[in-house]
Amino acid sequence: MPKNDELRVIASKAKQSPKVLEAEITLPDGSQRRNKKHELLEIKNLSVSVACKIVLDNVSMSVKEGEVVGLLGPNGSGKTSLGLTLMGHPRYQVTAGKVMFAGKNLLAMKPEERAKAGLFMSFQNPLEIQGVPFGKFLFTAYKEVKNPNISAKEFIALLREKCQFLGVEQSFVERSVNEGFSGGEKKRAEILQLAILEPKLAILDETDSGLDIKATKIVAQAIKKISQINPKMSILLITHYEKFLNQLKPDRILNIEKGMVK
Ligand SMILES: Nc1ncnc2c1ncn2[C@@H]1O[C@H](COP(=O)(O)OP(=O)(O)OP(=O)(O)O)[C@@H](O)[C@H]1O
Ligand SMILES: [Mg+2]
Numbered sequence: 001m002p003k004n005d006e007l008r009v010i011a012s013k014a015k016q017s018p019k020v021l022e023a024e025i026t027l028p029d030g031s032q033r034r035n036k037k038h039e040l041l042e043i044k045n046l047s048v049s050v051a052c053k054i055v056l057d058n059v060s061m062s063v064k065e066g067e068v069v070g071l072l073g074p075n076g077s078g079k080t081s082l083g084l085t086l087m088g089h090p091r092y093q094v095t096a097g098k099v100m101f102a103g104k105n106l107l108a109m110k111p112e113e114r115a116k117a118g119l120f121m122s123f124q125n126p127l128e129i130q131g132v133p134f135g136k137f138l139f140t141a142y143k144e145v146k147n148p149n150i151s152a153k154e155f156i157a158l159l160r161e162k163c164q165f166l167g168v169e170q171s172f173v174e175r176s177v178n179e180g181f182s183g184g185e186k187k188r189a190e191i192l193q194l195a196i197l198e199p200k201l202a203i204l205d206e207t208d209s210g211l212d213i214k215a216t217k218i219v220a221q222a223i224k225k226i227s228q229i230n231p232k233m234s235i236l237l238i239t240h241y242e243k244f245l246n247q248l249k250p251d252r253i254l255n256i257e258k259g260m261v262k
Pocket of ligand 2: 080124
């Protein structure tokens with residue numbers, strides 16, 4: 001893991017080279033004006049407790065549409081807690097603050113409503129679900145979140161296309177969700193979910209952890225590809241590793257320490 005000083009250098013580099021987030025709009029008179037991309041996620045003064053412990057302390061931050069934001073911080077600083085709170089995990093009690101997502105009050109929404117609104121999180125430690133084929137799991141999720149009317153035939157075609165796109169073997173989706181998957185396969189399974197669900201905001205929680213150098217590169221390239229074909233998709237990229245950040249080139253990097261985002 002890079003040391004704090006190294007992370008600060010990466011953070012300052014990212015700040016120096018922000019990706020352009022403003023689009024040119026041509027007005028009827030031929031002149032041009034800039035159209036500032038709007039905030040997709042706005043967190044204001046968010047405090048969260050879990051098991052009587054404060055895990056997020058007065059956090060304010062935002063993510064714009066199409067923006068890739070890196071989130072760095074030492075172990076136990078609250079990165080996963082932030083993601084799970086946004087997803088609506090019942091253990092994480094919001095004690096103060098406000099969160100707006102795509103113009104709606106996120107905190108008033110149930111977890112499934114948040115997913116339908118376009119929020120997605122890939123887990124740091126994906127769970128195994130015995131007896132549920134991964135393809136069936138994806139089909140159910142797709143129908144719930146994206147399109148309840150898609151037929152099995154149409155979905156199989158979509159799944160085949162996404163597997164090819166990510167270089168994932170078809171047999172992968174016939175196995176039970178994550179059961180017996182290697183660490184690297186579990187992370188690729190998370191990315192396949194991302195490719196299928198195409199959310200508005202993807203919270204990727206250490207998608208690179210436990211991967212060897214080659215697999216890290218494959219996963220980074222896959223995320224890049226998904227982000228290129230979905231330029232409006234925003235990504236909150238939680239990681240400890242400089243290499244992964246360098247491969248994905250976030251627009252901004254935020255640091256979290258002891259539950260406080262700086
Ligand atoms: N369900 C829980 N019960 C008790 N403590 C919890 C729970 N969930 C999180 N915590 C505590 O909250 C703090 C923040 O944890 P979190 O998982 O958010 O850290 P993190 O920044 O994701 O760390 P890492 O880099 O190791 O993944 C830790 O001290 C952790 O023990
Ligand atoms: Mg974590």
